[in-house]
Amino acid sequence: MKENKNLVLSNRLIKGRYQLTKEEQICLDLSNSWDSSKLISKIGFLRGKLKQLNRK
Numbered sequence: 001m002k003e004n005k006n007l008v009l010s011n012r013l014i015k016g017r018y019q020l021t022k023e024e025q026i027c028l029d030l031s032n033s034w035d036s037s038k039l040i041s042k043i044g045f046l047r048g049k050l051k052q053l054n055r056k
Contacts, residue, residue, distance in 0.1 A: 022053055023053070026046070026049040026050070026053070029049065030042065030045060030046055030049070033045070
């Protein structure tokens with residue numbers, strides 16, 4: 001289900017019919033890197049991205 005939702009978001013973005021919000025982009029980035037061995041802390045990644053939103 002998660003993969004299908006990401007695919008739908010990606011397809012909408014590619015077709016230019018849907019602009020991702022900043023929050024959606026953070027979730028998409030996290031889900032795309034979820035299985036990455038380079039990502040040490042998933043919670044840390046999410047907190048860092050949310051802090052970036054607060055600064056803007």
